[in-house]
Amino acid sequence: MNKNFVSAVGVTMLAGTFLLVSHATATEEYDVKAFGPKSPIVWQKPVKVVFEHRVHTDDIGLECGACHGELFAMQRGVAPRTGKLSMASLAEGQFCGACHDGETAFASDTNCIACHVVPEDPIVWTKPVKAVVFYHQVHTEEYGLDCDSCHNDAFAMKKGAAENSSNFTMKALYDGQYCGKCHDGETAFASNTLCNTCHIGVKGYNRMTGADPHADEQSGH
Ligand code: HEC
Ligand code: HEC
Ligand code: HEC
Ligand code: HEC
Ligand code: HEC
Ligand code: HEC
Known part of the structure; x- marks a missing residue:
């Protein structure tokens, strides 16, 4: 955490917790407008999947339009609600599978741990x-x-x-x-x-x- 964050916390300790949220977010280095939402997109069902905007836009340099258009709505939870999100549809080139096909990006049937999370609890x-x-x-x-x-x-x-x-x-x-x-x-x-x-x-x-x-x-x- 940077100094700004610490001072923001200091100020908001006096101002009340309501401000804490907005101050902390505003002082993050990640530019939400340019790179998309900061918090990861997490789909829970059928199994947990984590998608990071930061990696795809900030690191890899993809434009918003590479995904927002035909592949994904700009709203969390829309893709899972279609009921079509699965390893099978990815393998057919839909959703993440449009790029994760072994050519544009690593194939969806490899590197499971990149998208899925190893359960910590026994x-x-x-x-x-x-x-x-x-x-x-x-x-x-x-x-x-x-x-x-x-x-x-x-x-x-x-x-x-x-x-x-x-x-x-x-x-x-x-x-x-x-x-x-x-x-x-x-x-x-x-x-x-x-x-x-x-x-x-x-x-x-x-x-x-x-x-x-x-x-x-x-x-x-
Ligand atoms: C590699 C694909 C990809 C790229 C590139 C991408 N997004 Fe997204 N974005 C997603 C996915 C996946 C979701 C979640 C959709 C869902 O759950 O149905 C999402 C969701 C969103 C949401 C909704 C967040 C919420 O909390 O509801 C916003 C806003 C958004 N993206 C903005 C952007 C912006 C701005 C850019 C470009 C700077 C961008 N995205 C680039 C894949 C991408
Ligand atoms: C528009 C193309 C595109 C789409 C759609 C896309 N990705 Fe990617 N993704 C890439 C590219 C390009 C890379 C970097 C090349 C590589 O690692 O093979 C990458 C890398 C990744 C990585 C590795 C990140 C790291 O830390 O190195 C993960 C995890 C990932 N994508 C998950 C997803 C998930 C989950 C979805 C669907 C919600 C998705 N991607 C949709 C293009 C895409
Ligand atoms: C590029 C990202 C990505 C990679 C790599 C990936 N998955 Fe998935 N996986 C998904 C998405 C997206 C879903 C559907 C959404 C959900 O379950 O939350 C899914 C769903 C699943 C499901 C639920 C049932 C089904 O068949 O859809 C299983 C099981 C699964 N993955 C296993 C694996 C295994 C095993 C690997 C490695 C061999 C793997 N996944 C690699 C993204 C990925
Ligand atoms: C040696 C066997 C083994 C390996 C290797 C393994 N798993 Fe599992 N995994 C299991 C078993 C067993 C379960 C529980 C299945 C059951 O109860 O029917 C499970 C369950 C899960 C679940 C569901 C957890 C829940 O709360 O519902 C996820 C997610 C998962 N594994 C992800 C992974 C990922 C990601 C990897 C690779 C990094 C992995 N597993 C490697 C044996 C394994
Ligand atoms: C894909 C192969 C594979 C599967 C399936 C598998 N294991 Fe293992 N397991 C191993 C290997 C390899 C070791 C380490 C070698 C050894 O201890 O003989 C191990 C070690 C262990 C150990 C010793 C852990 C330690 O502290 O060293 C336990 C306990 C265990 N497994 C339980 C299970 C249980 C319970 C299941 C079924 C739910 C399971 N394993 C399924 C491969 C597997
Ligand atoms: C590699 C892991 C592993 C080892 C070693 C193991 N078990 Fe099990 N055992 C299981 C699993 C998994 C189940 C099914 C889940 C449950 O019952 O909670 C099970 C179930 C059982 C059951 C109930 C079901 C049945 O088959 O009647 C008995 C009784 C049992 N084990 C006895 C033993 C005995 C005795 C030993 C040693 C000789 C042993 N187990 C060694 C994993 C193991």
Whole structure:
């Protein structure tokens, strides 16, 4: 943050929080008129996508008209409401896919992490048993796995999807599905070993979610 920002905050501390917002924005270096909205466009459904104007206009030098015309309305949320926004439509050259086709810009079926966000919070399943935990960071950062090594073959990009399937069981894992695609004793430790690295149990679940550790004991009485 620059000095102007700090002094703007100082002034507005006296003037009240209403002004804080406008002062802080006005002193940002990013020229909103020339480069488009400062805050990223975030689409939540079906999976989170983040689009930065700054990168496309300020850094890459695209004109507003490259997108605002046929491809996108100048209003957040219009594209998702068409119901046509998906990886399939991108692959057909629509929306972001008009440029992200492997020629003008990197193709939409590569570099998933550029547009999508790796979930920071662990994925925790409570069905059929409580509880199994999965950490993205361990797999993507520590072991360097690409998003498409799991998505969308072994797993949908949606928390809870596997859990709603009746075959999300150890048998399926032993058959090479879900985690068992890799946890087969070759690519990664086998699914019939080290139970507790994946299974955190009820106690681990309570610790992680901050649930009352005595809740289960009490319900047992
Ligand atoms: C590479 C594509 C691209 C370029 C270039 C681009 N935009 Fe956008 N813009 C978008 C997308 C995508 C959205 C969100 C549309 C949606 O959600 O349907 C958007 C939304 C907007 C919005 C609406 C923001 C809101 O909060 O509702 C404004 C204003 C805007 N753009 C201005 C600009 C201006 C000004 C320029 C040129 C300086 C520009 N854009 C260049 C892709 C682009
Ligand atoms: C008018 C053409 C155009 C459109 C439409 C477009 N992009 Fe891009 N985008 C580019 C170009 C050109 C680059 C830079 C070249 C490259 O990285 O391949 C780029 C780069 C990017 C990057 C890399 C940014 C970085 O930090 O290096 C991301 C992420 C991205 N675009 C996301 C999107 C998303 C999401 C959409 C749809 C909402 C979109 N783009 C629509 C042209 C476009
Ligand atoms: C250029 C940006 C971009 C890149 C790169 C990209 N996606 Fe997407 N993705 C989108 C957009 C836009 C949507 C539709 C809007 C939404 O879901 O919020 C989407 C939606 C999805 C969906 C929801 C269901 C569907 O099929 O549409 C999945 C799953 C998905 N992407 C997976 C991936 C995977 C895996 C990769 C890498 C192989 C990838 N994406 C790369 C932009 C991108
Ligand atoms: C080793 C496997 C694996 C890899 C690699 C992986 N994921 Fe996932 N991802 C999962 C699992 C498992 C889920 C939860 C699916 C379920 O509950 O059915 C998930 C869910 C998600 C979700 C949905 C989160 C939510 O709150 O709904 C997103 C977004 C996601 N992954 C993005 C990514 C991105 C981006 C990458 C690459 C950087 C990536 N994943 C790499 C296994 C993986
Ligand atoms: C695409 C391959 C792949 C898939 C699918 C996969 N993993 Fe892994 N996982 C690995 C690799 C590679 C390692 C590191 C090597 C090892 O520990 O054997 C690892 C390590 C782990 C570890 C040890 C983490 C640590 O702290 O070192 C746990 C726990 C784990 N995986 C859980 C899971 C769970 C739960 C699933 C299913 C939801 C899953 N993995 C799916 C490849 C995968
Ligand atoms: C690589 C991760 C992983 C390892 C290792 C693992 N499990 Fe699982 N286990 C899962 C997942 C994922 C599920 C399904 C989600 C849930 O039940 O919460 C599951 C479900 C189960 C279930 C309920 C479903 C069924 O198959 O009956 C039992 C019981 C179970 N595991 C026992 C074990 C035992 C015992 C071990 C050690 C010999 C073990 N698991 C090792 C990931 C693992």
